[in-house]
Amino acid sequence: MNAVELLKQDHVVVKQLLEKLSHTTERGIKxxxxxxxxxxxxxxxxxxIEEQIFYPAYLKAGGKxxxxxxxxxxxxxxxxxxLVLPDLLKTDPATLPFAGHAKVLKELLEHHIEEEEKDMFPKASKLLGKDQLxxxxxxxxxxxxxxxxxxTAHAA
Ligand SMILES: [Fe+2]
Ligand SMILES: [Fe+2]
Structure with missing residues (x-):
């Protein structure tokens, strides 16, 4: 699978989880x-994988x-x-601030994903070429x- 397709696959999963989270309430603790x-x-x-593998390749291939x-x-x-993820992790899901952290995380990540998919990935595709991707x-x-x-090994 090419690098961009793989990252976009992850994005779909993350966006689905954020969407689901946005529909929960203080009663849906579990x-x-x-x-x-x-x-x-x-x-x-x-x-x-982005920071260790994809971003450095993009940076190396591109200009200033x-x-x-x-x-x-x-x-x-x-x-x-x-900041945002640690806040969410330590906030009691039965409280209102939880929804606030979840909303900010969703907005930030949707913006970030959109920029990657609309700006960085198309540029990277051109710079890196099919084989390197x-x-x-x-x-x-x-x-x-x-x-x-x-x-999974650590969680078990
Ligand atoms: Fe990213
Ligand atoms: Fe990403």
Whole structure:
């Protein structure tokens, strides 16, 4: 699978989880917990393969102008990982602030995903070319599988 298709596949999963979460209420404590845990797992893996494999390849292939998108995307990851996601994880799902954190996370990630898909991915496709996209895709697929397996091992 090519790198962009693989990342877009992850995006579909993340967007579905965010959508489901947005329809929960303070009464759906168990559902909220499950959804947040799944989001956390999906995002950790996705962010890692982007930051360790895809983004560096994009940065290397592009010029100065393309680098702005890279730094912007990294900053958005940092906001989610260091601030919004930890807030959501430590907030009681039976409370109103939970919905606030969930809404901000959804808005941030939808914006981030849209920018990746509309700006960075098309640019990366042109810069990297078909063969490199396939090679990166294979590399990310293997890393994604390994990360998910180690997560399940730790959870068990
Ligand atoms: Fe991203
Ligand atoms: Fe992404």
């Amino acid at each position: 559902t909220r917990r499950e959804l947040v845990n799944r989001l956390y797992a999906e995002l950790s893996v996705h962010t890692e 102008k393309d680098a702005v998108l890279y730094h912007e995307a990294k900053e958005e990851h940092r906001t989610v990982d260091a 396939e090679a990166l895709g294979a590399q990310m697929e293997a890393r994604r599988k390994a990360l998910k397996e180690s997560m």
